[in-house]
Amino acid sequence: MIGWPVPDPQIPSAAHAVLAEAAKAASAAFRDARARYDRAQLAETSSIGADGTASMRLDLLVEGAIAEVVEAHRINLLSEEVGFVDNGSAVTLVADPVDGTANAAAGVPLSAFSGAIVLDETPVEALTCWLDTGRCWHAVAGRSPEFRTSGRRSLDGAAVSLLRPHERSADAWWRVAKRAARVRILSTTCLETMLVAEGSTDAFADANSDTHRIVDLVAAMVALPGAGGAVLDVHGRPLEIDPDLRRRWSGVAAATPELADELAATIRG
Amino acid sequence: MIGWPVPDPQIPSAAHAVLAEAAKAASAAFRDARARYDRAQLAETSSIGADGTASMRLDLLVEGAIAEVVEAHRINLLSEEVGFVDNGSAVTLVADPVDGTANAAAGVPLSAFSGAIVLDETPVEALTCWLDTGRCWHAVAGRSPEFRTSGRRSLDGAAVSLLRPHERSADAWWRVAKRAARVRILSTTCLETMLVAEGSTDAFADANSDTHRIVDLVAAMVALPGAGGAVLDVHGRPLEIDPDLRRRWSGVAAATPELADELAATIRG
Numbered sequence: 206m207i208g209w210p211v212p213d214p215q216i217p218s219a220a221h222a223v224l225a226e227a228a229k230a231a232s233a234a235f236r237d238a239r240a241r242y243d244r245a246q247l248a249e250t251s252s253i254g255a256d257g258t259a260s261m262r263l264d265l266l267v268e269g270a271i272a273e274v275v276e277a278h279r280i281n282l283l284s285e286e287v288g289f290v291d292n293g294s295a296v297t298l299v300a301d302p303v304d305g306t307a308n309a310a311a312g313v314p315l316s317a318f319s320g321a322i323v324l325d326e327t328p329v330e331a332l333t334c335w336l337d338t339g340r341c342w343h344a345v346a347g348r349s350p351e352f353r354t355s356g357r358r359s360l361d362g363a364a365v366s367l368l369r370p371h372e373r374s375a376d377a378w379w380r381v382a383k384r385a386a387r388v389r390i391l392s393t394t395c396l397e398t399m400l401v402a403e404g405s406t407d408a409f410a411d412a413n414s415d416t417h418r419i420v421d422l423v424a425a426m427v428a429l430p431g432a433g434g435a436v437l438d439v440h441g442r443p444l445e446i447d448p449d450l451r452r453r454w455s456g457v458a459a460a461t462p463e464l465a466d467e468l469a470a471t472i473r474g
Numbered sequence: 475m476i477g478w479p480v481p482d483p484q485i486p487s488a489a490h491a492v493l494a495e496a497a498k499a500a501s502a503a504f505r506d507a508r509a510r511y512d513r514a515q516l517a518e519t520s521s522i523g524a525d526g527t528a529s530m531r532l533d534l535l536v537e538g539a540i541a542e543v544v545e546a547h548r549i550n551l552l553s554e555e556v557g558f559v560d561n562g563s564a565v566t567l568v569a570d571p572v573d574g575t576a577n578a579a580a581g582v583p584l585s586a587f588s589g590a591i592v593l594d595e596t597p598v599e600a601l602t603c604w605l606d607t608g609r610c611w612h613a614v615a616g617r618s619p620e621f622r623t624s625g626r627r628s629l630d631g632a633a634v635s636l637l638r639p640h641e642r643s644a645d646a647w648w649r650v651a652k653r654a655a656r657v658r659i660l661s662t663t664c665l666e667t668m669l670v671a672e673g674s675t676d677a678f679a680d681a682n683s684d685t686h687r688i689v690d691l692v693a694a695m696v697a698l699p700g701a702g703g704a705v706l707d708v709h710g711r712p713l714e715i716d717p718d719l720r721r722r723w724s725g726v727a728a729a730t731p732e733l734a735d736e737l738a739a740t741i742r743g
Contacts, residue, residue: 207674209609244673307656311633312674314607338583338607340478364580369657370648379644387576388638390659404513405476405581 234270255288289448305393344428354460398425503539524557558717574662613697623729667694
């Protein structure tokens with residue numbers, strides 16, 4: 206069993222009711238799951254999610270709690286395991302119930318709830334909460350949030366977080382690792398992009414492994430531009446809200462548009 | 475400025491008074507430094523420490539607070555920046571005041587105080603506290619602590635944390651990364667070894683870059699054996715308390731002695 210406490214999320218008062226309730230529900234379900242199941246049980250997989258990967262017990266439990274919030278508000282849901290739940294609303298909650306599930310199930314204290322309110326196909330507001338500490342980041346599209354990126358413009362000397370290297374894209378990974386002053390792999394895209402948004406790291410990237418789904422990137426797409434940064438795909442593919450979660454991208458989140466472009470070009474080689 | 479709060483460390487009541495006081499002093503100094511200085515000021519370097527690397531302002535401030543505790547108790551100190559302070563005692567506090575200083579100064583919430591009580595040349599008790607959350611791990615040599623490793627015996631399928639890759643040892647790094655099921659780089663040896671000790675990851679290694687100093691490894695040397703694991707050097711060099719902090723090792727901490735041996739052999743190639 207993982208004995209560490211799960212604190213309540215510190216949700217900014219300005220957050221949309223659905224985001225606030227979903228984050229609280231996710232945190233409570235996370236706490237309950239860790240009290241009831243050991244590491245192996247949390248990580249147990251019994252089905253394939255809408256994104257094409259196996260769903261862990263922890264994912265399903267937390268997503269179930271979020272789905273109840275969405276049903277009560279009679280909006281739609283687009284989420285990792287269940288896929289698109291169409292309740293005929295113009296509003297959709299796009300959520301990653303537990304980003305960094307492998308961390309969370311093992312006890313590595315780096316996992317997050319991440320959600321965005323999408324009107325038709327446009328993300329308008331986002332909330333990311335670090336489940337292990339309760340720290341939250343809130344942003345509204347088109348406005349400056351209460352945090353700011355580092356402002357760094359070039360890769361040389363930058364602190365870069367990466368997804369773990371894969372053999373199919375090892376060259377791209379090394380090209381970035383060689384030039385960055387610092388390299389980290391925290392294995393939680395949603396938290397790592399918020400560290401970029403608040404200026405604690407300079408950039409985060411999937412170095413061409415096409416691992417990212419839109420649920421991993423949508424909160425960063427809302428938060429980064431207003432904080433001075435940018436989010437894009439390595440190959441310039443548009444980042445779109447698509448009910449088909451099998452679509453993948455190699456996302457880049459960076460402190461400035463210039464750094465995002467340089468990082469993407471370095472990864473393309 | 476980094477706005478997140480620094481909570482008090484949750485120190486187990488059984489901890490040695492010097493370790494408890496040093497951890498509290500480190501946490502208070504860390505909180506004070508973050509309230510007074512911005513990221514660039516925290517990371518500013520003005521001198522070379524006893525380990526041969528540049529000392530950041532944050533390191534010096536936290537070490538200064540620990541040195542006061544040591545002076546009050548009239549014992550010796552062996553610490554990253556100041557080196558060995560000989561007060562003629564048989565007891566030495568061996569400390570890494572801020573492990574993961576680069577994380578801490580930037581705002582990446584992964585940094586720790588780590589200290590061990592050494593009698594003559596034998597580490598007898600250790601305390602590691604995650605400064606960003608207050609979580610602490612306490613261990614007494616020869617006893618089972620209140621945590622246990624995962625018990626994993628083989629590298630295939632293991633979750634392994636690594637120091638960032640260096641060009642001089644890239645092959646070794648890649649050999650481990652290819653075989654591990656999960657790879658992380660959290661850039662804080664003291665926290666990463668405690669995640670091994672509590673069973674949240676299976677192993678941690680410096681893949682032959684000879685970056686580790688004894689202050690990085692001493693708490694793990696006390697905590698791991700009683701929790702089922704092992705700590706060793708990739709090349710079998712003895713892990714010794716030596717006042718010369720320029721001595722380096724490539725440390726391996728693993729859930730079992732078998733996994734530690736396999737990891738070291740894989741790194742040697």
